[in-house]
Amino acid sequence: MKVREELLRSCYGYVNERILRLEASVRDLEHDLGNETKSSAGDKYETSREMINAEISQLERQLKEFKKLKGILSLPQLQKASTAIQLGSIVITNTANYFVAIPVGEVNINKEKFYAIGINSPMAQLLNGKQKGDVFTFREKEVKILDVY
Known part of the structure; x- marks a missing residue:
């Protein structure tokens, strides 16, 4: 299987x-909320329900973000190679290998380490628009782009 397909598969698996x-956690909390019984200590009951509702809201926000990341993975530009670095590019440098897609972190493909990074990450911002052979500085280190596909 091609490296791009493997990277996409790993990113989809992560998301x-x-x-x-997150969906399981929301279901569990909704179940807990439904089983919460009103006690004689009314304030305690209301506080408990509010805490559960706040937790559900937080999980639903996270769920929305991960669904947005999943949507990014389905964008057409992630499927094709390009010479200038953009969303979907696989970048080989003298310091590390990158997949500009979503922030997943380290992904190992065929015994090779890649870092799946979001387009808004500091490294992706530096890479954006550059091509094979370009050199730039990141964290006081000179980085040379060896290949882009």
């Missing part, structure tokens, strides 16, 4: 696993 986990 899908997070989505499933």
Whole structure:
């Protein structure tokens, strides 16, 4: 399988696993909320319900973000190579390998390490628009772009 397909598969796996986990947590909290019984200590009951609702809201925000990341993975530009670095580019440098897509972190493909990074990350911002052979500085280190595909 091609490196791009493997990287995309790994990114989808990461996002899908997070989505499933968040959905399960929301369901569990909604179940807890439904089972919360009114006690004689009314304030305690209301506080508990508000805490559960706040937790559900936080999880739903996270779920929305991961669904947005999943949508980014389906964009057409992630499927094709380009000579100038952009969303979807695989970049080989003298310091590390990058996949400009979504922020997943380290991904190992065929015993090679890649860093899946979001387009808004500091490294992606430096890479954006550059091409094979370009040199730039990141964290006081000179980085040379060896290949882009």
